[in-house]
Amino acid sequence: MVEKTAQNQTRRQALKLAGTAGVTGLAGCTSQLTGGGGSYPSKEITWIVPYSTGGLFDGLARLFAQDTYLPSHLPKDVNVVVKNVTGAGGRRGATETYRAEPDGYTIGWWNIPGFAVSQLMSDTSYDVNKASWVSRIAKFSFTIVVGPDSKYSTIKDLQNSDDPIKFAATGFASSGFQFAVVAADRLGIDAEFVTGYQGAAEARTAVRRGDADALVTNAVASKPMIQDGKLKPVLMIAPETPKFMSGTENLSDIGEESLADVIGIHFIIGGPPEVPADRVQVLSESLKKTVNSDVFTTWAEEKSLTQAVAFTGPDRTSEIIQNTTETYKKFIDTFKQYRES
Amino acid sequence: MVEFIPAIVAALTILFSWPVIGFVVVGTFLGVVFGALPGLGGPIAFALLIPVTFSLDPGPAMVLFGATLGGVAFGGSISAILLNTPGTAMNAATTFDGYPLAKQGRAAEALGVSATASALGAIFGLLILILLLPVAEKILLAFAPPEFFWLAIFGLTVIGVVSQGNFQKGIISGGIGLLIAFIGFSGVTGTYRYGFGTQYLWSGIPLIPALIGIFALAEVISLATSGGTVAKTGPIESGGDVFTGVKAVFKHPRLFVQSSIIGTLVGLIPGAGAAVATFIAYMQAVQISDSPETFGKGNIEGVIASEASNDAKDGGALLPTVIFGVPGSPVMAVLLGAFILHGLEPGGQMVNENLDIMFLIIFSLLLSNIITSTFGLATASKLVKITRVPVKLLIPAIITVSLAGSFAIRNDFIDVIVTVMFGILGFAFVQLNYSRVAVILALILGPLAERSFHLSLDISESGYLIFFTRPISLILVILTILSLVYPILQTRDRSGGTNS
Numbered sequence: 103m104v105e106k107t108a109q110n111q112t113r114r115q116a117l118k119l120a121g122t123a124g125v126t127g128l129a130g131c132t133s134q135l136t137g138g139g140g141s142y143p144s145k146e147i148t149w150i151v152p153y154s155t156g157g158l159f160d161g162l163a164r165l166f167a168q169d170t171y172l173p174s175h176l177p178k179d180v181n182v183v184v185k186n187v188t189g190a191g192g193r194r195g196a197t198e199t200y201r202a203e204p205d206g207y208t209i210g211w212w213n214i215p216g217f218a219v220s221q222l223m224s225d226t227s228y229d230v231n232k233a234s235w236v237s238r239i240a241k242f243s244f245t246i247v248v249g250p251d252s253k254y255s256t257i258k259d260l261q262n263s264d265d266p267i268k269f270a271a272t273g274f275a276s277s278g279f280q281f282a283v284v285a286a287d288r289l290g291i292d293a294e295f296v297t298g299y300q301g302a303a304e305a306r307t308a309v310r311r312g313d314a315d316a317l318v319t320n321a322v323a324s325k326p327m328i329q330d331g332k333l334k335p336v337l338m339i340a341p342e343t344p345k346f347m348s349g350t351e352n353l354s355d356i357g358e359e360s361l362a363d364v365i366g367i368h369f370i371i372g373g374p375p376e377v378p379a380d381r382v383q384v385l386s387e388s389l390k391k392t393v394n395s396d397v398f399t400t401w402a403e404e405k406s407l408t409q410a411v412a413f414t415g416p417d418r419t420s421e422i423i424q425n426t427t428e429t430y431k432k433f434i435d436t437f438k439q440y441r442e443s
Numbered sequence: 444m445v446e447f448i449p450a451i452v453a454a455l456t457i458l459f460s461w462p463v464i465g466f467v468v469v470g471t472f473l474g475v476v477f478g479a480l481p482g483l484g485g486p487i488a489f490a491l492l493i494p495v496t497f498s499l500d501p502g503p504a505m506v507l508f509g510a511t512l513g514g515v516a517f518g519g520s521i522s523a524i525l526l527n528t529p530g531t532a533m534n535a536a537t538t539f540d541g542y543p544l545a546k547q548g549r550a551a552e553a554l555g556v557s558a559t560a561s562a563l564g565a566i567f568g569l570l571i572l573i574l575l576l577p578v579a580e581k582i583l584l585a586f587a588p589p590e591f592f593w594l595a596i597f598g599l600t601v602i603g604v605v606s607q608g609n610f611q612k613g614i615i616s617g618g619i620g621l622l623i624a625f626i627g628f629s630g631v632t633g634t635y636r637y638g639f640g641t642q643y644l645w646s647g648i649p650l651i652p653a654l655i656g657i658f659a660l661a662e663v664i665s666l667a668t669s670g671g672t673v674a675k676t677g678p679i680e681s682g683g684d685v686f687t688g689v690k691a692v693f694k695h696p697r698l699f700v701q702s703s704i705i706g707t708l709v710g711l712i713p714g715a716g717a718a719v720a721t722f723i724a725y726m727q728a729v730q731i732s733d734s735p736e737t738f739g740k741g742n743i744e745g746v747i748a749s750e751a752s753n754d755a756k757d758g759g760a761l762l763p764t765v766i767f768g769v770p771g772s773p774v775m776a777v778l779l780g781a782f783i784l785h786g787l788e789p790g791g792q793m794v795n796e797n798l799d800i801m802f803l804i805i806f807s808l809l810l811s812n813i814i815t816s817t818f819g820l821a822t823a824s825k826l827v828k829i830t831r832v833p834v835k836l837l838i839p840a841i842i843t844v845s846l847a848g849s850f851a852i853r854n855d856f857i858d859v860i861v862t863v864m865f866g867i868l869g870f871a872f873v874q875l876n877y878s879r880v881a882v883i884l885a886l887i888l889g890p891l892a893e894r895s896f897h898l899s900l901d902i903s904e905s906g907y908l909i910f911f912t913r914p915i916s917l918i919l920v921i922l923t924i925l926s927l928v929y930p931i932l933q934t935r936d937r938s939g940g941t942n943s
């Protein structure tokens with residue numbers, strides 16, 4: 103009897119152990135799938151930059167990858183590693199992000215509306231409607247500038263010009279060209295385009311030199327030339343005018359605030375389709391804490407980039423992409439027409 | 444100039460403080476290593492430095508960048524001379540005569556020239572930069588698409604020079620290079636040419652993997668078939684005399700000054716392509732030489748021209764980068780990114796409020812060039828031993844470094860395949876006596892010529908006349924014609940002299 107009791111006790115202990123092990127194992131598996139229970143992230147996160155080293159996308163990713171930035175705000179102590187995947191105007195990097203395992207360990211920069219327009223214009227290996235959107239970190243607004251000796255000084259001058267306005271742009275696939283087409287259309291400017299400049303800096307110099315009448319360009323990047331009087335801003339394509347362009351009209355002044363949503367480069371972080379929602383949330387919250395951290399806000403102030411910082415969470419980011427895609431769908435035929443003419 | 448003095452003093456004070464002076468040495472060493480390894484070079488070195496410098500003040504950060512830049516050019520020369528493998532596209536012209544010198548057992552002499560001409564060329568370029576500051580903007584604005592077009596065509600006439608004795612083959616090589624150059628998406632026409640719908644070819648055939656293949660891998664195949672060592676003749680032990688090379692630079696002052704001026708001026712023009720500077724300088728060296736037929740066979744003047752212009756161009760390229768925010772070369776584009784991330788603004792703010800930072804970059808570049816040249820002279824006799832290593836030991840090393848370099852540029856295995864394909868093409872060119880340099884020249888200058896041609900017509904209000912009605916364009920047209928005609932006249936003069 104005693105023996106049987108002892109045997110039963112041993113059996114119960116064994117069963118208990120087995121049961122505990124089984125439940126623990128099941129919990130582990132479940133948390134691997136759902137990310138719940140604090141197991142994510144458990145290894146390094148790769149951040150794909152679809153452009154070459156040295157640019158703003160690359161610089162910001164490398165900044166965020168530092169220990170005192172994103173890694174310090176993730177729930178677990180893991181590294182963030184930047185990987186440059188260049189080519190095809192950034193689409194190669196976007197494709198690599200899109201095709202990665204949807205486990206929350208690969209994220210990438212998405213240039214919106216650039217990559218969305220690429221998808222609308224031709225076959226791409228990604229679909230912006232299916233990617234997992236994590237957050238928007240920044241939005242760089244654009245401005246319309248003319249040369250310092252230009253006869254045009256206000257947006258009305260451009261609108262009322264008897265001659266077509268020649269806009270400089272880097273290429274038919276560039277954001278500068280696409281923004282110029284949209285801006286010209288929405289603002290009623292009769293526009294022609296001079297494309298082929300090797301980079302935005304060259305396009306700015308071209309307007310400065312008088313090759314072209316105007317340019318739609320990144321406001322922050324143009325700041326040195328604007329402050330030095332080498333370019334004249336005509337319209338800030340944002341609801342407010344930054345201090346260094348005080349006196350320049352903005353979208354609120356002319357009643358075209360909605361243009362701000364579609365002109366400007368959104369620096370968006372996204373992952374492949376079907377990344378578990380809770381992992382997206384963990385990433386987004388960590389990024390939000392990073393953006394709001396003292397170290398980052400101080401850095402952004404020192405670099406005069408505070409105005410560009412524009413954090414949005416997953417839902418609002420998805421909305422931005424949807425709105426952008428819908429708006430640019432209407433312009434695809436126009437883009438193609440200019441390209442073929 | 445007097446207004447620069449306080450900024451100069453401030454810059455020197457920072458430069459010669461600790462640990463900033465240590466950054467000069469570290470940056471220089473880094474630059475030499477990255478310059479020497481094919482496929483790496485300045486842009487990658489800078490990009491890796493950017494996050495490292497986040498915690499530094501802007502001044503010391505820029506010292507690190509300036510010093511690295513100084514090391515890159517000489518680093519690229521080492522592999523160009525010893526192994527016919529230019530570390531960067533800018534070092535390609537050094538292979539023309541540098542490598543033949545190495546094969547003759549005179550590698551140390553070539554390295555001596557490189558070390559001396561590099562340092563002096565950099566100093567010259569930076570002096571010109573400082574002198575040109577007041578008129579820099581006028582020069583920058585004077586170059587519009589028509590000028591870029593003619594500059595590209597002028598650069599292409601170097602094909603005639605490098606294919607001496609076989610102009611037809613040179614033209615064919617250049618034609619092949621142009622065909623390859625036009626693969627990819629054209630921002631001008633909005634068309635995707637010969638890309639077969641792939642994403643890879645959207646940006647065209649990548650230059651650096653092609654360069655590594657056509658020079659390094661082709662050389663490896665040639666070495667494998669010839670056996671022995673790189674140096675076929677010449678002094679057994681020392682590989683020549685490095686101080687002969689040093690003295691050679693001082694014996695050709697006119698050539699040195701001319702090459703440095705060309706390097707600085709062409710480097711000044713953003714979009715011209717820094718490699719163009721070295722090719723044009725080389726071409727001019729051939730044309731003013733008493734013995735042009737010796738170029739390409741180990742003429743020390745060829746090394747002087749390419750090295751002086753290569754280092755002088757950095758001074759030139761700094762100017763539009765710092766003053767206008769327009770990158771003067773690929774590595775300057777990365778430097779511009781570093782400016783932004785360190786809160787530095789090119790342009791008026793740089794000149795009015797951060798002039799000391801600009802001089803810090805200039806002085807660290809200067810100091811770095813002096814350090815690399817000293818290093819080069821001190822170690823030349825050791826470095827040249829590479830040319831005495833049996834090729835069966837060299838070949839695996841070159842292949843490994845070359846293919847790793849190709850992969851490292853974009854982490855793309857297809858770049859490695861491009862390198863291999865160009866290696867085979869390059870070997871075929873060598874066997875059939877076609878110019879590989881002509882291919883690379885066309886690859887670099889073809890897109891510039893096409894883009895500038897279309898842009899010129901787009902901005903022109905007088906159609907094709909825009910190419911002939913601007914003063915600088917006309918000068919470049921005349922130079923192009925002279926460049927084509929002069930060698931013919933020279934050959935006729937020499938034949939006439941021989942006959943009489």
